[in-house]
Amino acid sequence: MITEMLLGTESVIILKTERTGLSLEKKLMVSLCEKNARSFVTEEAFVIMKQRAIAGQDLLWSGKGPGAEYLGWLDLPESFAESDLEKIETTAEEIRNTSDVFVVIGIGGSYLGSYAAISFLRHRFYNNVPRSLRQGPEIYFAGNHFSGRYLKELIEVIGERDVSVNVISKSGSTMETAVAFRFFRQYLEDRYGREEAVRRIFVTTDATQSPLKDIAEESGYCLLGIPSNVGGRFSVLTAVGLLPIAVSGGDIRTMLDGASAMRAHLLREKDCNDALIYAIYRNLFFEQGKTVELMACCDPCLHHLAEWWKQLFGESEGKNHLGLFPAAVDLTTDLHSLGQFIQDGSRIMFETVVRITEHRADEAVVVTESLDDFDGLNDLSGMTMDEMNAKAFYGSTMAHTDGGVPNLLLSVPNKNADSLGQLFYFYEYACGISGYVLGVNPFDQPGVEAYKRNMYALLGRKGYEEERRRLLERLQETDRLQ
Ligand code: PA5
Numbered sequence: 001m002i003t004e005m006l007l008g009t010e011s012v013i014i015l016k017t018e019r020t021g022l023s024l025e026k027k028l029m030v031s032l033c034e035k036n037a038r039s040f041v042t043e044e045a046f047v048i049m050k051q052r053a054i055a056g057q058d059l060l061w062s063g064k065g066p067g068a069e070y071l072g073w074l075d076l077p078e079s080f081a082e083s084d085l086e087k088i089e090t091t092a093e094e095i096r097n098t099s100d101v102f103v104v105i106g107i108g109g110s111y112l113g114s115y116a117a118i119s120f121l122r123h124r125f126y127n128n129v130p131r132s133l134r135q136g137p138e139i140y141f142a143g144n145h146f147s148g149r150y151l152k153e154l155i156e157v158i159g160e161r162d163v164s165v166n167v168i169s170k171s172g173s174t175m176e177t178a179v180a181f182r183f184f185r186q187y188l189e190d191r192y193g194r195e196e197a198v199r200r201i202f203v204t205t206d207a208t209q210s211p212l213k214d215i216a217e218e219s220g221y222c223l224l225g226i227p228s229n230v231g232g233r234f235s236v237l238t239a240v241g242l243l244p245i246a247v248s249g250g251d252i253r254t255m256l257d258g259a260s261a262m263r264a265h266l267l268r269e270k271d272c273n274d275a276l277i278y279a280i281y282r283n284l285f286f287e288q289g290k291t292v293e294l295m296a297c298c299d300p301c302l303h304h305l306a307e308w309w310k311q312l313f314g315e316s317e318g319k320n321h322l323g324l325f326p327a328a329v330d331l332t333t334d335l336h337s338l339g340q341f342i343q344d345g346s347r348i349m350f351e352t353v354v355r356i357t358e359h360r361a362d363e364a365v366v367v368t369e370s371l372d373d374f375d376g377l378n379d380l381s382g383m384t385m386d387e388m389n390a391k392a393f394y395g396s397t398m399a400h401t402d403g404g405v406p407n408l409l410l411s412v413p414n415k416n417a418d419s420l421g422q423l424f425y426f427y428e429y430a431c432g433i434s435g436y437v438l439g440v441n442p443f444d445q446p447g448v449e450a451y452k453r454n455m456y457a458l459l460g461r462k463g464y465e466e467e468r469r470r471l472l473e474r475l476q477e478t479d480r481l482q
Contacts, residue, residue, distance in 0.1 A: 027261045028413035030422040032274035034281065036397060036407035037350070041284045049280045049437070056436030057276060060429070065436050067443030072229030073428055076237050077259035077421070085253070088239055091202060091222060092246035096136050098200070100161035103154070104244045105143035105180045106168035108315075110204075112308040113236025113424070114244035115141060119304040120420050121250045135249035143167070143180030151183055163188070164200040168240050170232045172210025175455065204239045231443050233312050236424050251417040258421025266429055275426055278352075279434035281408055285350045286324050286438070290406070292349035294342065295328040298393050299356050301415060303330055305423070312427055316435050316442035323438060332392045339396070343403045350406040355393060358414045359386040
């Protein structure tokens, strides 16, 4: 439950949550600017799409849309039980005290959110700086592919140092994760013995039932539950994301508060909010044949957030031969690789730029004055790199808009846990609306099963005998053709 009041500006909110017991608090909000997109759509089309988006939003809150059994994320920031939060914090503390290295084993929604958050919140070179600068253990991700070499090299990185693992899988049966977990469980048992290995294995899985839950209970591993009504790619604000983030020293309470604030903001502004507007433009551009949304990140700390966002929107909307293809670029890095295409290639995309607006004085790097002006940069002396980045941002935005690429701008007030919580919730909410407008179930992923079925059949797993026969015939046919 949340009580909130408007302070007069769109970007400031006062809230009091029952969970945190916070009294009045001001918050700068993540916000969307549509100025450079408006001229690409007609007023009439916008109004019609807005009605569809409001209907989509109503479906979300009424729980009457497809996939409604997976809407648990909607209330998650508010409904999070204090005891569950405390368990995550004490578990994280235990891992921090006993481990030099922490390995997160998971794939898709079971790792992208925590990876994004740690990259956004923590030191840019988190694993490489002395522990005093990062507080938590080094953190590595595994189980997100089938590379044996990667696992072997990761063991070399761990060396003699103490390690704990967190295996994360909502279904508890994902093959990439399961194989990596089997590898690490063996490694831990060989190295520490069974009893100590048990203390170094942490399991995050569906709270009600999953094969991994059974394994954890039988083996005595520390178990953290994922609410059954929260799907993988919407699970960053559950133990899935929160445990690794807390291990890294990230402020998970503030992150949840940020998500709560965004939720309150969106609820209050149901008739016209930024998530609604984002969903409107996404669908308008899709209908115009702009089938790619390019998330353009103005700071390296946003790179992995874009990876999380790609899964969120790609897996939620890409069905029934519909949906925008989510792609991402880093600015200004990729202006030197893909900038030409964005400016002048096929007109298939629109761009959503994500930009952190706060420039911290303690992080500023200033162009210095040089006596001989050896590189001709003296005219820029005194300018910070953030200021230069801002000019590059304005320059590229205007150039791309002029080149026929509509531009939305998502402004993130700070590089902190509050802003990140807001961002996560904003995107999830917009994704739910946008998927409903598109006419798909945003909360399932039937297409992912196709590769799994083929893989299981080719691996010779039980129950896939007929598919295996058909696939082997196809493979032989391909071999004959080569
Ligand atoms: O969004 C989803 O549900 C999926 O993409 C999952 O996150 C991904 O497949 C991993 O599944 P699991 O957590 O069950 O191992």
